[in-house]
Amino acid sequence: MNLPDIEQTCQELAQRLDDLIRTEQIDNPILVGIRTGGVWVAERLNEEINCSEEVGTLDISFYRDDFTRHGLHPKVQGSELPESIEDRHIILVDDVIMSGRTIRAAMNELFDYGRPASIRLVCLLDIGRRELPVQPDLCGATLALNDGQLVKLTGPKPLELTLA
Amino acid sequence: MINDSYSDPNKVQLTEDGRLKHFLTTEGLSRELLTEILDTADSFISTQERAVKTVPLLRGKTVVNLFFENSTRTRSTFELAAKRLSADILNLDIARSATSKGETLMDTLWNLEAMYSDMFVVRHADSGAAHFIAEHVTPNVAIINAGDGRHAHPTQAMLDMLTIRRHKDGIEGKIVAIVGDILHSRVARSQIHALRTLGAAEVRVIGPGTLLPRDIEALGAVPFYDMKKGLADCDVVIMLRLQKERMQNALLPSEGEFFKLYGLTEEKLAYAKPDAIVMHPGPINRGVEIESAVADGSHSVILNQVSYGIAVRMAVMAMAMSGQQTPIITEENA
Numbered sequence: 001m002n003l004p005d006i007e008q009t010c011q012e013l014a015q016r017l018d019d020l021i022r023t024e025q026i027d028n029p030i031l032v033g034i035r036t037g038g039v040w041v042a043e044r045l046n047e048e049i050n051c052s053e054e055v056g057t058l059d060i061s062f063y064r065d066d067f068t069r070h071g072l073h074p075k076v077q078g079s080e081l082p083e084s085i086e087d088r089h090i091i092l093v094d095d096v097i098m099s100g101r102t103i104r105a106a107m108n109e110l111f112d113y114g115r116p117a118s119i120r121l122v123c124l125l126d127i128g129r130r131e132l133p134v135q136p137d138l139c140g141a142t143l144a145l146n147d148g149q150l151v152k153l154t155g156p157k158p159l160e161l162t163l164a
Numbered sequence: 165m166i167n168d169s170y171s172d173p174n175k176v177q178l179t180e181d182g183r184l185k186h187f188l189t190t191e192g193l194s195r196e197l198l199t200e201i202l203d204t205a206d207s208f209i210s211t212q213e214r215a216v217k218t219v220p221l222l223r224g225k226t227v228v229n230l231f232f233e234n235s236t237r238t239r240s241t242f243e244l245a246a247k248r249l250s251a252d253i254l255n256l257d258i259a260r261s262a263t264s265k266g267e268t269l270m271d272t273l274w275n276l277e278a279m280y281s282d283m284f285v286v287r288h289a290d291s292g293a294a295h296f297i298a299e300h301v302t303p304n305v306a307i308i309n310a311g312d313g314r315h316a317h318p319t320q321a322m323l324d325m326l327t328i329r330r331h332k333d334g335i336e337g338k339i340v341a342i343v344g345d346i347l348h349s350r351v352a353r354s355q356i357h358a359l360r361t362l363g364a365a366e367v368r369v370i371g372p373g374t375l376l377p378r379d380i381e382a383l384g385a386v387p388f389y390d391m392k393k394g395l396a397d398c399d400v401v402i403m404l405r406l407q408k409e410r411m412q413n414a415l416l417p418s419e420g421e422f423f424k425l426y427g428l429t430e431e432k433l434a435y436a437k438p439d440a441i442v443m444h445p446g447p448i449n450r451g452v453e454i455e456s457a458v459a460d461g462s463h464s465v466i467l468n469q470v471s472y473g474i475a476v477r478m479a480v481m482a483m484a485m486s487g488q489q490t491p492i493i494t495e496e497n498a
Contacts, residue, residue, distance in 0.1 A: 059207065061207075062207075062211065062219035062220070062221050062482075063219065063220060063221075067221055067486070067489075070489065072204070072221070072482050072483055072485075072486035075203075076203070076204050076207045077203075077207060078206065078207030078210045078211075079207075079210065079211075080210070108220070109219075111216075112211075112214060112215075112216035112218075112219070113214055113215065113216070114215060
């Protein structure tokens, strides 16, 4: 299986995000990455197009829907959002989208900080296997994996993909 | 006492892979686990600064506050902690209900289990009560010790550790003095264990000989009978409440005498380091253990302790509930 070139994918994704912000006239967006990989991707995108003053981080450990099955993540780091998100345009960033449950948890958490004007979703990789009706607005690359295969992003510098 | 010779608490409070499933005592818990509690509590401090203070972690779970001994403050902070985790909470004032009608402890527990409770927060006048309940409760019910006799009060100790860590930039290498009625204090015992494990340079206990337990040095604390000597160069001063309700014998000449010798005044505090912090588990007896100028002064972090108390209780409740679930998290569900 050929994994996409991360550097090139990030640059193209940043360009498309820049276009999206322009064409949809998204005023003063905030990039918010989901820990851990999503934060790296969000920071990488912001390096390219500098669209967000700060990059927010979201730790969804307290919002997971599988707490009763899997328990608390052993390394909860907490969320840090730069300022009030009330009436702001959020660009939510994650490294890999699969079931869509992480994104649902992230949106639930965002609403506990305030009522954003809008949320858009940007993912570096889409590996399918969706379980919820959640689709990214922008996605760097799609990847069809074999059963049981997973992809993992390591980083932050350099960002690298590995198959597991 | 319910049981004087109870088994190794860590066999009861930890899962096979070393995670918390009950929280009974700080004694014998590893530095990693204590640090994990503090780290988790730190992230709950940030969720409580938001407009919406609750997180959905324990939604649908039922927590029962089982207080066999009166307490307003501890019970309320556990109640708030449970509510901020979205759990349903039932307050049972056992001191005034079932057991006074003759129901045994086990009968009370079986009744509560039959109501599908997920967690009991237990306070009891007998040392070892929470441990006893943890050993006899049905699987998947978590027990949190909210104070048992003279034995332990682990959530209070951990909120004190969090306070020191946040205000003194860590616990490692710090000199900490605990002042007052050490003999009757379950808080002091839990603090000493946690401070030693987290690397405090020295733990001192200061008080009259009648209020210092004889075995205190075995716990790793250094006794002082003179306040000024004991406070010299301290980074942290923890005042304990004079437990009038526990003082059955004439262990003290008078409250006035106690204040003169061991009450914290600005003058005595001057012997500690200039940036020392002053802590107190509350409720404070002004003019008995501490003068108002100190309690309300710039060294005091007493009210910060109250805020951190909720975060620490949220952390141990979430972690213990999590330890009651079987598998550990994997990359697949990340």
